[in-house]
Each structure stands twice: as structure tokens, then as C-alpha cells.
Amino acid sequence: MAAPSPLHVEDAWFDLVPLALIEFNEHGRVLRANSALSAMLGYAIPPGSALSDTPQALQRLCGWDSPLTLLALGPEDGPIQNQVIQPRQASSPVHLRSQIWTQAQPNQDAPRRFLCAIKDSIPVTAAPAAPTPISTITSDADAAPLPDQAQLLHELSTILESTPAGIAYFRDNVLLRCNRRFERMLGLTPGSMAGQGLEVLLGADPRIDRVVTETATELMKSEQFESELEIVIPGNTTRWYTLSVRRIGLSNDPLEVIAVLSDISRIRTQQAQLESLGRDRDLMFTLSGVGIAFVKDGLIQSANPALSHLIGEDAANLTGRPLISVYALDVDNATDPDITGMLRSLGHWQGERALRNRKGRVLWADVSLRLVDPQRPEEGFIASFVNVDDRHRAEQRLTLQADRTRAILDSVFVGIVTLDEHGIAWMNRSARRMFAGDLADFVGQPLATVATPDLDHPFRLTDYLDDLLDGQSHTFECQVVGRDGRVFWVVGNAVVTLGEGNRRHITYALLDIDRRREAEAQSAEAQARLQRIIEMAPMAIHLIDAKQLTLVQANQAASSYMNIEPAKALGKPPEALYDADRARLLRADMQLALDSGQTVHREYSRPHKGAQQFWDVNYLPLYREGEVADQLLVVASDITEQRAAEQARLDAAIAQREMLVKEVHHRIKNNLQGVAGLLQQIAMRKPEVAPAISEVVGQVQAIAQVYGLQVGAGGPLRLKAVVEAIAASVQRTFGRPITLDMAGTHAGDWQLPEAESIPIALCLNELLTNAHKHGAGTSAIVCTLQSSEQGVSILIRGPGQLPPGFNVDRVPGGVSGLGLVRALLPRRSAKLALKQEGTEVLTQVDLTPPGINLIPPPHVLGEPTGQQIALWPQ
Structure with a gap:
């Protein structure tokens, strides 16, 4: 048997109070009832039972006979008081009074809860009365409503009649009561529907039949249902109502509902007008060939098909996207904060901006922004986009072509000067450097401003230009005077071209001959200087052809490396200059340097005059960047004396180290033997530690023997010598x-x-x-x-x-x-x-x-x- 559930303090109070109490919710479902109520009724009401199944007297005491009044009761209102006169056998009737409160709920969505307290008031008689039997409530079908309840019903009826909404109360298929507004709204005769069956209402209009059928179906699933109803009253215009139906209680037998009708004809008319205006706006919005978008808070609220086609995305995908996302910000130089500030101050903005379509292609559009309400910028703005990509790209190509032409002309080393009917129109960087001035110093002046005083100077005698046809050129050579006073020779061409309106333009191409000659002279001087340095260098320097590995050039110092005069070795491969083994090794090293493209370092030795001769050789491929090496530079240095000096220093350092090591080992041995002697003296004075000291002395003597052996050894000790020395030391000790x-x-x-x-x-x-x-x-x-x-x-x-x-x-x-x-x-x-x-x-x-x-x-x-x-x- 399961243990009884624990009793909470609240439940204990509710059950032990002598006053009859019952608690129920707005659906008429009993939540709990105490034992005092069970004693008064003569039977218990289990939790979960419906009030509609209890006697009518109890329903009246709980206020369930007028649910509208009960639902209008708030937690802050005073209690509703009801009274029922219940007859008793062989006794005077008992007066039962009740008070009903609404309990406050922390959650507003939770069903409302009501608490009802019931007590009886029996008239007091002079003579002692017999024991009062239990006043059991069985039925009160004949009980009449009390005056205060009738007054409340009158007030409620007045409220219902004065409300602009139509309200009706149905139980099963019978309309029990409704206000006149409900009847008038349906086109019925006022006062004719109370107590009538539902078939009378259904016969009034087929649309009412349809809505009532949908409502009955939905109320079986949920407690409340809302719908819209269209009614045509003869002699009047079509009316639209909202129908709100709410079920009372959880039981469907009987089905009790409250229906509320609200007139929304004016709202529907306004909606129709707005829809018509919206259709006109959408028609203009959709059929326009200009891309249009409504933007609010930086987000696209709607976009027309033209903009969708321009961007290459569906209008649904554009909705909700930031407007900035359709711009190609990496190409567009316009800044959104500046545009937004101008739009807020002026109310509109117009300019060209770069857009990026779905495929990633950049296109240019003429963008116009205008505020919906200049007084309220937060209401958003209308953005229109006109495709000007072809025109923009054509202008951009022309500008780019002109810039490229100017950039190419600026990058050449030839001075380019263009003249029109007014004089010098443009000069490239080389011409400005040649004339030692800026473009502003020469614009509008004749080219003769940089000519020498000669009267027959080509810059002064320009008659020959009149005979030239479009595209023909004339070559000349003359002297030019720069703004810095430098006089130099140039060779040039003069070309005549036709511009707008068949106007003749003259273009001069000038080359500074003095600088070229000076550069040639400097190059020859540098070559001669380098040749002298190579000839006087103490190192053997060779220049080898990369393809044939033949000697191209060699200095005089290379004769000791090759054992042949350089003049006799020119044009010969290694096999013709060296023996077979040496030639094979040199060819392999040369080829390795050429294949790797890096410097290869080698050190060779060979017998020379009864001794070894050492050469330090470096192979360096000579090539231009991105090309294959065409020559190989070989630099060889005789390092024989350097190696001999290094070997002598190494031998001296080794001898010195060996001497120092022997001396250190000898001193360590003497010091360890001295330590052993001291320990033996301590052992003689203190016999109690003699065994331990004797063991330490043996260990010290063993280490001393090792250092003693290392004095005469030139390297690692032989194991035999160590064993012999340790055995002799232990034998002497013990x-x-x-x-x-x-x-x-x-x-x-x-x-x-x-x-x-x-x-x-x-x-x-x-x-x-x-x-x-x-x-x-x-x-x-x-x-x-x-x-x-x-x-x-x-x-x-x-x-x-x-x-x-x-x-x-x-x-x-x-x-x-x-x-x-x-x-x-x-x-x-x-x-x-x-x-x-x-x-x-x-x-x-x-x-x-x-x-x-x-x-x-x-x-x-x-x-x-x-x-x-x-x-x-x-």
C-alpha cells in the first residue's frame, strides 16, 4: 500500500477550517473542497469535477449561474454575495449565504481561480428546538433569485445594451440571452432571438451558417475562436464584423459559449482603399525600368524587379539586406558617412557608385537618394539606380588609355614635347629633366625658348613642318640650352598629327646625345680600370665561356695556376691545359657551379717543387636576372703559406696544451697523495674512524694513480695500466x-x-x-x-x-x-x-x-x- 502524500500547511488549514469552502477555476472545474462543505452537502465533491454537474443551488451559491458576472470579478473587487433558501423536512427552511472572491495569480496566462465560502443562518426560536438536521443541498429548482441578484442582473443588462458590440450567450443550440445590438447587427428583429433555437439564426443568412459551423468545429479543439463575418442587410451596405467566440467551462455537455460581434466595416473600407493605393504603387514600382529600393535603418525593406535584375538576385533575397552590401566598396571611393550626412541635411543625394552583382562583376550606376519625410529622416529613404556602366566604362577606358599613354611616355628616356597653336602643351619627365624645369615653366611658350642663338636652329625654322603630312616625321640634330645653362646636343624627330577640327599638332622626340657619349666614355674608362685592376691583382682570375668551358680571359697571375702563359691558353678547354684527372675534376666543378647558379668553393692541393701547394678556388656564374649564365668567373688564391702558418700554430698549440695537461695532472696527483697522507695521519690519531678513513684513502689513492698515469700518457689510458696501478695501490695500503x-x-x-x-x-x-x-x-x-x-x-x-x-x-x-x-x-x-x-x-x-x-x-x-x-x- 502506497504511503499517503504529505499534507501541506495550506491544505491543512483549508481542510480544518469550520467554514464550508470550495475552490474552482474559470472553467468551472473544482480544485478542492473542505470537509465542512462535505458535511453541509452530505456528500464529498472530488477535485476535478465540474460545477455544471452539481445541483443548481450550489451553482447559484458559487455564482456559476451567471458566469459573466463571475468573470467580471477582479482580485481587487469586493466579494460577490449570493443567498439560497433551502427547504428542510419537519423544520423551517435554512438560509444559505455565500461570498465569492477572485484569487490573484502571478501568471496572467494561468486560468483564474475563485474561492467560495458558504454558511447557513437559522432563525433563533424561544423554545428549545429539536436537533437541527444536516441541511443537505439537493435541488433548488423552485428557489427564487434574491433581490440583490436581480439588481445585479439589471445593471449587467444595462451595460450589455449600451455597449457598441453585439454579445450573445448560447447553451447548446439555444440562444439564452443577447443584447439588441447583436440582433440589429445580424439584421434581425430586436427582442426576437432570446430563447430561440440556433436554426432560426442559421436561416437568416447562408454566410452565418458557414461561420457557425466553423466555430463549432474549432471550439471542440480550443476554448476560443475568432473569425470575420460579412453580412448584407437588405436596404443597407455590406457590413463586416469580427466574431469572437469563447467557450465557458471544459465540458461540452452542455456547450456554453459567449459570442461577441464587433463592426469593422470602416476598417475594411480603409484597408480596401489602402490596398488599391498599394496596387497602384506596386504597379509603378514593379514596371519601372529604374531600380528602386525602400531603405530604412540601413536595410532594404523592398526592391523592385529592375533592381533585382540589375543586381542579379531575387527581390526576396534583397529584402532585409544592408544597402551597403550591394556596393563594391573596394572599387567605390564614396564614403557612406558623408553620403548619409548630406542626405540628412539636404534631403537628397545623387552620384555614381559601383555595385557588385551576384556573379561578382562590378557595374556602375547613377544613384539618387531621397528622404521619405525630410522632417523625419528615421522614416527611411527611396534609392533609385540607373545603369550607366557602359558610359562609365567607356569614359574610364579613355581616361585609362590617356593615363597609360602619359605613363608610357613618362617612362621612356627620350624627351617628348607636344606643341599646339599656342606653344608647348605637354612634356614628359625626360624632357622636363632635359630642359631643367617643370611643365608649368614651358606651357604656352614656343620651343625656341630652349634653342641656341643660331638663326637657323631647327626650333626656329619650322617651315619644313608645313610640308609634312599627317604621320610623317623629320629628323634633325641640334644644340639645346637648358634652364640651368647647360648646353648639349640632341638628335630628334618631329611628327605632325591632326587633332580635333583638323588642327595640326607637332610632337618632338629628343634624345640627349651628350649623355650617351658621356656614358660610353665612362663605360670605356671603367672597363679599362677594371682590366688594370684584374691584371695587377695577386689572385689568379679566369673568365670561362659557359657553353664550351673555354678560357676567354685571364690575368698574369693565372699563369702560376695553369703553368702556362695566359695568351697561349685563350680559347682552350680544361683538357688542353691540365692533365686528365685534373681536367676532369675542374670540368665537374665548373659544370656544378653553372647548373646550380650559385657560387662553388673548392680547395685543391698539388705537388710543387717537392712540397704541397694549396689553392683556394671560387666559381661564380655570371648571368643576368632571369637568364642563363653565359660566362663563369674563376678566382684562385695561393694559400700554401697560410696553411703552413696555420699548421705551425696548431702544432705549437697542441704541444703547449699537452705540456699544461701533464703539469696539471702531475700537480693533481701530488695534491691527492698529500690529501691521502693527511687522512692517514688523522686515522693514526683517531683509531675510531680509522676504517672509514682508510676506505677514503684508498679511493683518493685510486684517483691519484689515474692522474699519475695520465702524466706520461699522450692520450686515453690503457686499461691494463689502470688495473696494475690500482692493484699496486691496494696492495700497498693493506x-x-x-x-x-x-x-x-x-x-x-x-x-x-x-x-x-x-x-x-x-x-x-x-x-x-x-x-x-x-x-x-x-x-x-x-x-x-x-x-x-x-x-x-x-x-x-x-x-x-x-x-x-x-x-x-x-x-x-x-x-x-x-x-x-x-x-x-x-x-x-x-x-x-x-x-x-x-x-x-x-x-x-x-x-x-x-x-x-x-x-x-x-x-x-x-x-x-x-x-x-x-x-x-x-
């Missing part, structure tokens, strides 16, 4: 003999890198020290150096006993003993193992490259060394 054996063919050929020497020495010292400490007796400790071609194994054998389950991999790292050994041994190239063999413990250290390396065999003179050096072929 006085226990150590036997050292060598096994294998390469025992003395393995060497230690400098970085591994001290760690290996310390590890050997710790292992030999452990063999002494943990091996009882005075028998000799055996140390074997067993080598092979793959690596070296150091075997230390001595008396001792390993603990049960001993594993060297479990020994933690530390600063002494096996922990130090594990920490110092290189992990990549060394392995440590300890195992028990009878009464002896065998310690094995395996060393492999790169921790150790074999000494390379000595180089035999005449055999290859394995190093590749770029030498001159011999």
Missing part, C-alpha cells in the same frame, strides 16, 4: 698480496676514454678492497684481466662467503662498497656480477665499447688512413 694475470690476445690493447678512467679506477679499488675486507686470511687475491675482440672481463677471486640469497642487483646505491660500484659503473657498457665458487667469491666486471676502445693499429706509410681530404689530382 699489505696483502694481489696476483695480477693477463689473458687473451688483446689484453694490453684496450684503452679507457678520459671520462671513464676515474669511475673505473674507483670501482676496481672498491672491489679489491672488499675482497680484502671480507676474505679472511692472508692468501693472495687473484685479479685476472681477460680480454677478447668484443670486450674485457676483470675477474677478482678471493676467499669469502656471500650471504644466503645474495643478489647484487638489490644492493642499494651508496658512497662506498658495492653501492658505490653500482653507482659509478656505466650502465650501457659495464656489468657487475658476484657468485660463490666453493670457499671463494668470484667478482666479475664486464666492460664493452663504448666504455672501452681498442687502440687503432699504427698507420703504415703509403696505406690509406680512412680520412677523405680534397687534394689536387696528381
Whole structure:
């Protein structure tokens, strides 16, 4: 059994109050009723039941018999009071009074809720009366309405009759009551419809039948339905009404509705007039060949087909787009803020703007903007677009062609001067530079203003121009005087052309001969200077033809590089100048430089006078940008003395370094031995720390032995020497003999890198020290150096006993003993193992490259060394 739902405080108050209470909504649906009401009625009213199913007396007490009055009650109004006289058996009738309130709702869309309180008032008698039976409400069909209710109905009827809207109340198919306005609006006789069936109303007009059928269908789905109704009353014009029908309650049995008619004939007439005006406007808007758009807040509200065709988009797609989006802002120089400011101040604006159609093509249009209301710019403006793209592009092409012609003439090095009947009309940049002045200094003046005083100067004698036909030219040579006083020679052509109105125009093309001659002289001088520099340069300079690789030019210094005089080597390929190997190498390097287009650097050596001669050679392709190299410049420098000096400095630096390293190693060894001696003295004075100090002394002695070996060595230490030195040091420290054996063919050929020497020495010292400490007796400790071609194994054998389950991999790292050994041994190239063999413990250290390396065999003179050096072929 499910647990009862918890009782809220509000519900508890509602149920425990002694006053009979019932709560319902505007649809007549009971929300809740308390136990006092159940006791008064004699039965319970479950939540969700309809008031229309309860006795009429209860409906009257709750005000449901007049729903219009109930719906007019607001939360701020006083309660509606009702009274019902209920007869009782064998007793006087009971007077039941009720008060109804509307509850305020936080959500206005929620159904309205009403609260009704009911109490009875029994007349008090003098004699004691019998126990009053329960006043059960069963039916009050005979109960008469109270005077206050009749007054309320009278007031409500007065309000309904004075309203301009027609209102009617229907229950099922019967019109219970309506105001006269409702009847007059439908063309019916006032006062004739109350209590009539719906078929009387339907027979008045077929359109009413259609609307009522639609209304009944829609009310089955929703609570409210609105429609428009057209009524033709005989003798009157056609009237239009809005019909609003609202259902009362949720139950359809009986179906109760309230219908409201409102006259909208005037509105419909105005709408018809506006639609007619709109059609006329749309007709002009649509048929116009000019693109028109209505713009408001910067957005296109509507656009006609002409604009749609101009832009290449549908009018529906243009609607809602910003007007600025149809402009080609990357081409158009007009600024929208300036246009908007002028439009607001003057009320209109006109100009040419660039548009971009759907395909991305730019077209020009004559745009005219005009405000709809100059007093209210926010109401928007009308924009019209006339296609002037062809005219604009033609003008633009003419302007562009003229600008291009001027730009081309300005870019040439020939001075161009154009004359008309007034004198000089235009000069290009070269002519202005030639005459040393600006265009404004010469416009309108004769060309003779820059002529010399000679009377027969071509700029003064212009009779020959009269004999020239259109397009013919005349060549001349003369001197010209610039504004800066410079006198120079020019060669020129004079051409006659016909312009507008067959007017003759003369165009002079002038070339400064002095500058060309000066440039030629400077070029020849520079060539001679460069030739002298090349001849006197200490480097060997060659100029090689890129196609045949033949010598084109060479300086005198190149004779030592080629071993032949330059004059005899001209026109010859490398094969004719050098031996086969050398020629093949040089040709390959030359071809590499030409193919890559980059400088190629090489260093060659060759035997010369019983020694090696070194040459530093650079190959540089000579080419113009975007073209293939036609020549190859070869520059060679003899760097033999430089290489000898560098080798001497290198040998001296190596010798000095070796001497310094030996001295440093010797001093480190002496200092470490001094530290060991001091530690031994401390151990003698303090016996309690003697074992620890003895271990430290052994480690210091091991490091000192390594530095001592490095004093006499010229490179990496040999492993055999390190093992012998450490064994001797441990033997001296503890006085226990150590036997050292060598096994294998390469025992003395393995060497230690400098970085591994001290760690290996310390590890050997710790292992030999452990063999002494943990091996009882005075028998000799055996140390074997067993080598092979793959690596070296150091075997230390001595008396001792390993603990049960001993594993060297479990020994933690530390600063002494096996922990130090594990920490110092290189992990990549060394392995440590300890195992028990009878009464002896065998310690094995395996060393492999790169921790150790074999000494390379000595180089035999005449055999290859394995190093590749770029030498001159011999």
C-alpha cells in the first residue's frame, strides 16, 4: 500500500477550517473542497469535477449561474454575495449565504481561480428546538433569485445594451440571452432571438451558417475562436464584423459559449482603399525600368524587379539586406558617412557608385537618394539606380588609355614635347629633366625658348613642318640650352598629327646625345680600370665561356695556376691545359657551379717543387636576372703559406696544451697523495674512524694513480695500466698480496676514454678492497684481466662467503662498497656480477665499447688512413 502524500500547511488549514469552502477555476472545474462543505452537502465533491454537474443551488451559491458576472470579478473587487433558501423536512427552511472572491495569480496566462465560502443562518426560536438536521443541498429548482441578484442582473443588462458590440450567450443550440445590438447587427428583429433555437439564426443568412459551423468545429479543439463575418442587410451596405467566440467551462455537455460581434466595416473600407493605393504603387514600382529600393535603418525593406535584375538576385533575397552590401566598396571611393550626412541635411543625394552583382562583376550606376519625410529622416529613404556602366566604362577606358599613354611616355628616356597653336602643351619627365624645369615653366611658350642663338636652329625654322603630312616625321640634330645653362646636343624627330577640327599638332622626340657619349666614355674608362685592376691583382682570375668551358680571359697571375702563359691558353678547354684527372675534376666543378647558379668553393692541393701547394678556388656564374649564365668567373688564391702558418700554430698549440695537461695532472696527483697522507695521519690519531678513513684513502689513492698515469700518457689510458696501478695501490695500503694475470690476445690493447678512467679506477679499488675486507686470511687475491675482440672481463677471486640469497642487483646505491660500484659503473657498457665458487667469491666486471676502445693499429706509410681530404689530382 502506497504511503499517503504529505499534507501541506495550506491544505491543512483549508481542510480544518469550520467554514464550508470550495475552490474552482474559470472553467468551472473544482480544485478542492473542505470537509465542512462535505458535511453541509452530505456528500464529498472530488477535485476535478465540474460545477455544471452539481445541483443548481450550489451553482447559484458559487455564482456559476451567471458566469459573466463571475468573470467580471477582479482580485481587487469586493466579494460577490449570493443567498439560497433551502427547504428542510419537519423544520423551517435554512438560509444559505455565500461570498465569492477572485484569487490573484502571478501568471496572467494561468486560468483564474475563485474561492467560495458558504454558511447557513437559522432563525433563533424561544423554545428549545429539536436537533437541527444536516441541511443537505439537493435541488433548488423552485428557489427564487434574491433581490440583490436581480439588481445585479439589471445593471449587467444595462451595460450589455449600451455597449457598441453585439454579445450573445448560447447553451447548446439555444440562444439564452443577447443584447439588441447583436440582433440589429445580424439584421434581425430586436427582442426576437432570446430563447430561440440556433436554426432560426442559421436561416437568416447562408454566410452565418458557414461561420457557425466553423466555430463549432474549432471550439471542440480550443476554448476560443475568432473569425470575420460579412453580412448584407437588405436596404443597407455590406457590413463586416469580427466574431469572437469563447467557450465557458471544459465540458461540452452542455456547450456554453459567449459570442461577441464587433463592426469593422470602416476598417475594411480603409484597408480596401489602402490596398488599391498599394496596387497602384506596386504597379509603378514593379514596371519601372529604374531600380528602386525602400531603405530604412540601413536595410532594404523592398526592391523592385529592375533592381533585382540589375543586381542579379531575387527581390526576396534583397529584402532585409544592408544597402551597403550591394556596393563594391573596394572599387567605390564614396564614403557612406558623408553620403548619409548630406542626405540628412539636404534631403537628397545623387552620384555614381559601383555595385557588385551576384556573379561578382562590378557595374556602375547613377544613384539618387531621397528622404521619405525630410522632417523625419528615421522614416527611411527611396534609392533609385540607373545603369550607366557602359558610359562609365567607356569614359574610364579613355581616361585609362590617356593615363597609360602619359605613363608610357613618362617612362621612356627620350624627351617628348607636344606643341599646339599656342606653344608647348605637354612634356614628359625626360624632357622636363632635359630642359631643367617643370611643365608649368614651358606651357604656352614656343620651343625656341630652349634653342641656341643660331638663326637657323631647327626650333626656329619650322617651315619644313608645313610640308609634312599627317604621320610623317623629320629628323634633325641640334644644340639645346637648358634652364640651368647647360648646353648639349640632341638628335630628334618631329611628327605632325591632326587633332580635333583638323588642327595640326607637332610632337618632338629628343634624345640627349651628350649623355650617351658621356656614358660610353665612362663605360670605356671603367672597363679599362677594371682590366688594370684584374691584371695587377695577386689572385689568379679566369673568365670561362659557359657553353664550351673555354678560357676567354685571364690575368698574369693565372699563369702560376695553369703553368702556362695566359695568351697561349685563350680559347682552350680544361683538357688542353691540365692533365686528365685534373681536367676532369675542374670540368665537374665548373659544370656544378653553372647548373646550380650559385657560387662553388673548392680547395685543391698539388705537388710543387717537392712540397704541397694549396689553392683556394671560387666559381661564380655570371648571368643576368632571369637568364642563363653565359660566362663563369674563376678566382684562385695561393694559400700554401697560410696553411703552413696555420699548421705551425696548431702544432705549437697542441704541444703547449699537452705540456699544461701533464703539469696539471702531475700537480693533481701530488695534491691527492698529500690529501691521502693527511687522512692517514688523522686515522693514526683517531683509531675510531680509522676504517672509514682508510676506505677514503684508498679511493683518493685510486684517483691519484689515474692522474699519475695520465702524466706520461699522450692520450686515453690503457686499461691494463689502470688495473696494475690500482692493484699496486691496494696492495700497498693493506699489505696483502694481489696476483695480477693477463689473458687473451688483446689484453694490453684496450684503452679507457678520459671520462671513464676515474669511475673505473674507483670501482676496481672498491672491489679489491672488499675482497680484502671480507676474505679472511692472508692468501693472495687473484685479479685476472681477460680480454677478447668484443670486450674485457676483470675477474677478482678471493676467499669469502656471500650471504644466503645474495643478489647484487638489490644492493642499494651508496658512497662506498658495492653501492658505490653500482653507482659509478656505466650502465650501457659495464656489468657487475658476484657468485660463490666453493670457499671463494668470484667478482666479475664486464666492460664493452663504448666504455672501452681498442687502440687503432699504427698507420703504415703509403696505406690509406680512412680520412677523405680534397687534394689536387696528381
